[in-house]
Amino acid sequence: MELEAAKMIGAGLAAIALAGAGVGIGLIFGNYLSGAMRNPSAAAKQFPNLLLGFALAEATGLFGLVVALIILFAF
Amino acid sequence: MAINPMHQFEVYKVGPEINLGGINLSFTNASLFMTISAILISSLLFFGTKKKSLIPSKIQLITEMSYTFIAKMINETAGSSAKAFFPFVFTLFMFVLFCNMIGMLPYSFTVTSQIIVTFVLAAIIFIGVTIIGFIKHGIKYLELFVPKGVPIVLLPLIIVIEIISYLSRPVSLSVRLFANMLAGHTMLKVFGGFVISLGLLGGWLPLSFTVALTGLEILIAFLQAYVFAILTCIYLNDALNLHH
Numbered sequence: 162m163e164l165e166a167a168k169m170i171g172a173g174l175a176a177i178a179l180a181g182a183g184v185g186i187g188l189i190f191g192n193y194l195s196g197a198m199r200n201p202s203a204a205a206k207q208f209p210n211l212l213l214g215f216a217l218a219e220a221t222g223l224f225g226l227v228v229a230l231i232i233l234f235a236f
Numbered sequence: 237m238a239i240n241p242m243h244q245f246e247v248y249k250v251g252p253e254i255n256l257g258g259i260n261l262s263f264t265n266a267s268l269f270m271t272i273s274a275i276l277i278s279s280l281l282f283f284g285t286k287k288k289s290l291i292p293s294k295i296q297l298i299t300e301m302s303y304t305f306i307a308k309m310i311n312e313t314a315g316s317s318a319k320a321f322f323p324f325v326f327t328l329f330m331f332v333l334f335c336n337m338i339g340m341l342p343y344s345f346t347v348t349s350q351i352i353v354t355f356v357l358a359a360i361i362f363i364g365v366t367i368i369g370f371i372k373h374g375i376k377y378l379e380l381f382v383p384k385g386v387p388i389v390l391l392p393l394i395i396v397i398e399i400i401s402y403l404s405r406p407v408s409l410s411v412r413l414f415a416n417m418l419a420g421h422t423m424l425k426v427f428g429g430f431v432i433s434l435g436l437l438g439g440w441l442p443l444s445f446t447v448a449l450t451g452l453e454i455l456i457a458f459l460q461a462y463v464f465a466i467l468t469c470i471y472l473n474d475a476l477n478l479h480h
Contacts, residue, residue: 216412216456216463223415230418234242 178225185218
């Protein structure tokens with residue numbers, strides 16, 4: 162296989178990381194919502210934790226993007 | 237093909253080239269936008285605290301809000317003993333926030349989309365926190381790698397994992413901010429390219445998408461500054477209050 166083609170395939174495979182980020186973000190928001198439905202008075206206090214968890218989960222998907230960029234541009 | 241979406245991250249020099257002993261110290265667009273954000277932060281704080289009235293003006297309100305926001309965050313995550321590090325965390329948060337927000341303006345340059353900028357910030361935090369931990373606890377700071385209540389059999393494995401996770405802190409901290417900024421701005425430019433290539437007939441759909449994405453990116457710009465600051469507080473908490 163040519164190197165160029167292999168690079169493209171590898172970069173595309175690195176995008177699979179986004180599946181994990183999607184599951185993570187969905188879990189965080191889903192669990193926050195179900196928790197907030199059960200105890201609405203405690204929901205507002207946990208909102209910063211929700212945002213923190215969202216940002217942390219989203220970042221793991223973006224590590225996949227960094228891998229893709231390294232494959233495409235660094236080698 | 238439209239314009240390369242990576243073109244916006246190019247660093248070029250503004251003004252004359254300066255060479256000091258083989259090191260290129262030219263004033264680049266990155267340094268220009270760092271200077272702009274530093275000036276903006278300084279003027280916000282200067283004019284916000286100039287006229288201290290009981291009923292605050294808008295600019296004084298923004299200044300007080302950012303102060304209480306960070307002060308509360310430090311108090312909640314790192315305890316009252318971290319109060320001494322308020323200036324550092326506040327500077328860090330404001331710098332990252334303003335760099336991210338200025339980067340959202342069209343035709344501007346996002347300083348935090350350069351890995352070296354975020355890595356230097358993260359490395360300063362990592363080295364500083366390690367030094368603070370050793371000053372505060374001496375050699376006992378190494379107990380950080382030994383969690384309480386772990387069976388003796390598992391201990392060798394746990395210690396190795398803990399050391400690796402401690403050493404990967406600066407990498408994950410810097411790559412998180414850098415990758416978020418890079419991905420967001422690339423995505424905006426890619427959708428902007430769709431608007432041009434689809435033309436007057438079909439370009440409205442990606443245009444509305446770009447508007448929505450810009451809103452999301454402004455949220456992300458704030459969130460990443462917040463996460464950067466709160467993780468600094470969490471690391472400080474580890475160093476100041478061992479095993480709490």
